Amino acid sequence: MQKCSICKHENNLFSEECHHCGSTLKGKLDMRYEGAGRRSQQRNQTLIDKVWRFFASVRNGMYILLMTLLATALGTILPQRTYIPIGRVPQEFYESEYGVFGRLYHYLGFDQLYSSWWYMTLLGLLGASILIASIDRFFPLYRALKLQPVKRKEHFLTHQLYVKNKEISDPERLIRQIRDRRYRVRQDGEDYLAEKNRFARWGPYVNHIGLLLVLLAAFLRLFSFFYQDEFVWIRDGETAVVPDTNQSLFIKNKQFSVDTYDADDPKFEAAIEQEGRSIPKSFTTDIIVYEAENHIAGDTPDLKVLKQMQVSVNHPVKAAGFTIYQSGYQMNEFSGLTLRAENEDGLTADFQVNTEDPQTDYELANGLHAKLVDYYPDYQLNGDNIITATKYPRNPAFVFDISEGDMTERLFIAIDEVVSETGSNKYNIHAVDYDTHNVTGLSVKRDWTLPVFLLGGLIFMMGLIQGLYWQHRRIWLQRQADGSYLIAGHTNKHASSFEREMDRILDIYDKGESG
Amino acid sequence: MTPIRKRRFIVRLTVLAILACLVLIACWQLLGEGKASKVEAGQQAPDFMLTDLQTGQEFKLSEKHGKGVLVNFWATYCEPCKQEMPLFEKASHTYENKDVIFAAVNVDENSVVIERFLELYNLSFPILLDNGQVMEAYGVDALPATFFISADGTVSRTVYGPLERERLEEYLDEIVP
Structure with missing residues (x-):
């Protein structure tokens, strides 16, 4: 289509005057889709x-x-x-x-x-x-x-960007000039068509293929085969199943450790002092990745060691088609408490209570007997009631019956407080030491869509470069009835540089003529 | 239609149909996201094997085919679980003769806490101690969660949150073999 410059009526590409107002159409042809x-x-x-x-x-x-x-x-x-x-x-x-x-x-x-x-x-x-x-x-x-034919209608040629009428006695020599500028030339009778860099026209479409690949990658992310993102908390020494793997993948946390900056190092001394605490340098978990087949949930899994490795922050590891990242930790869980019980004579005895699975009866060296009556792993006061907020031993509290012979006293014992429920206060008991264990948080991810994203991005760039840095240029040479040549040129971008090229070609030809 | 028009029509129809399919599949995947790992009504109940704290014996779900099974996930610190436990205790006696078994899966707590709870609530049906695997297999992320499993091993209903007596009995009647 071509627009009339006067009345803006859209006219047929090849009409020479406007169908609407009759004025001559002088504008350039819309060559975007070759008409x-x-x-x-x-x-x-x-x-x-x-x-x-x-x-x-x-x-x-x-x-x-x-x-x-x-x-x-x-x-x-x-x-x-x-x-x-x-x-x-x-x-x-x-x-x-x-x-x-x-x-x-x-x-x-x-x-x-x-x-x-x-x-x-x-x-x-x-x-x-x-x-x-x-x-x-x-x-x-x-x-x-x-x-596209070599011969075009005169109207087509005269409405191109570059149009010139010229006497050319030796077209062969002009064509050589054009060939030297890497044009490919076709001949039909006495007419010529020279063309270069047609592939630049495909740039936008190559670019679109890249975009479609990026969208495809986003689509593939919806499927767990291509993209899966799981998270597991694992206590020191424990083995946990990775969610959504059909109970086939297990990870054991052998040891979680925190590395801190050395407080004696003169480089960090001042900074650490200012912060008032030791500053972690990195978190590392030694893990074993296992595989299990036909595992029935709850049963002791029949584990096959796949890999043993170390995962730390910014150093993920790969196993069983997944990438495992160190991405969290908890250090506030108790694994055991040491309690000290004092009898009426002031004789003390220490005993260990496992906070993960405590036993119920303890015979102490000083003749006392401790019986665990109730246990709150993560105790909180809810009104007048003592409750446990979670199953994790983050703030353990115990109710013990301490007895010696017939005497029994009931005591409530937490990390930092002891309350005698019977109010007799015969025996004294308190926490003297504790052990903690660490919990590591691991991200278990699989992402096969990244290569697709990357490929899409690459093709996108290729298309962009292809379309931006090259121009599709064409030169038509058409012999007129009077023996002169109608020279027309078209480029899909950078018109002025193309015009210069045309002028130079004709200039060199003219010089050859005179010399 | 000319042959070329016909071909063009078929090409367009195919391209549009493929695109529409892709969008529909994407939306379907999105709506199902998160649900994928959850066991839902109509599916085969994942098998599990746990030790019964009451008897010390193994409890294996697949060995209970032929009977209806109520599987309840609970914890001592979960308030709504405490409310429904007495209901389960009562119903378990009524439905024992109708071949419906109750199994309460405790989510990974220590035996002292559970035994104390059992004494307090005087429960007699199997209490199974999970190590996190069964909860994962059923995709349970909130407590309480109750699964009603028919005699053929398929899940007939899933209920998140506490149950009242009427609903409990209605759903239990559905899984009586």
Whole structure:
């Protein structure tokens, strides 16, 4: 199509005067798709054609892209649900932190925006737009360029960017000049077509293939075969099953350790003193990865050692198709308490209580007998009641019956307090020492989509370079009736540099003529 | 339609159909996310094998085929669990004759705490001590969680949160063989 410069009426590509106002069409030809009619622009007959035409439109594509961008930006206003502090209830978190806006944000589901069905649909529409718009343009253009004749209508040539009428006595010599500039030349009778860098025209389409691969990678992330992200807490010495592996993968935490900066090192001395505590340097877990076959949940698994290794912060390890990252730890769990009991004569005796699975009876060296009556691994006061908040021994408390012969006294013992429930205060008992154990937090991830993302990015860049750094240039030489030549040139970008090239070619030819 | 038009129509239809399928699959995956690891009604109940604290014997789910099984996940520190335990105790006696077995899976606590709880609530049905594996196999992430398993080993209902008497009896009747 070409637009009339006076009345803006869209005219047929090859008409010489405007159908609407009759003025001569002087404008350049729209060469974007070689004048090839895009098929979606032809008369639509079916619903499928209409849908196709919708997606083939770059304008609609831009609207979809704009909506996707807005939605993506919207998701960054408040933290996504995955990133709120562990253990916070989303509903309560958003309201208390961000007020009414936060509540609305959560209510509308924007806290999980990127995994919402409508965001995925937007990405799907974007993909459809990119794919269909490309198909709709690439194939007609490809065919038009492949089948282009050497001889063109005069109107076509005179409406190109570069047009010149010239006497040329030795076209062979001019063609040699053109060939030297890496043009490929075809001849038809006495007419010539020289062309170079046609591949630059495919840049946008190569680029779109890259984009589609990126979208495909995002799609593949939805499948656990390609992408899985699990998290396990494992106590020192314990073996845990990795979630969602069909009970086939187990990890043992042999030893978790924290390395701190050396306080005696003159380099760190001042900083550590200022901080007032030792500063961790790195966290490391020695792990064993096991595999189990046909394991029945709860049964002692029949474990086969896959790998033994060390995982630390920023040094993930690979095993069984997963990558294991050191990504958390807890150091506040007790594994055992040493209690000291004093009898009426002031004689003391120490005994150990295992906080993970305590035994119930303890015979002490000073003749006392301790019987464990109740145990709260993580005790809290709830009104007048003592309760345990979790099953983890983070704040253990015990109820002991201490007896000597017939005398019995009931005592409540926590780390830093002792209460006599019977009120007799005959025996004294308190915690003198404790052991803690560490809990390591490991991320177990599998991500096969990264290579697809990478490939998509590479192809995207290739397309960009291909389309940006090369220009598709063509020169037509057409012999006129009077024996002179009509020279026309077209480039898909950088017109002025092309015009200079043309001028130089003709200049050199002219010099050869005179010399 | 000319042959070329026909071909074009088929190409367009195919491309659009593939794209529509991809979007639908993506949305389906998204809606199912998180549910994937949870055992749901209609599925085969994952087998498990745990020691019964009451008798010291092994309890294996697959050996109970032919009987209805109620599997309840609980912990002593879970308040709603405390409320429904007496209900289970009562119902377990009623349904014992109807071939429905009760199994309460405790989530990884120590025996002192559990035994103290058993004394307090006077429970007689099997109490199974989990090591985290069974909870993972059933995808349980909140307590209490109750699974009603039919005699053929399929899950008939899953209930998260406490049960009242009427609902409990209604669901139990469904799994009576």
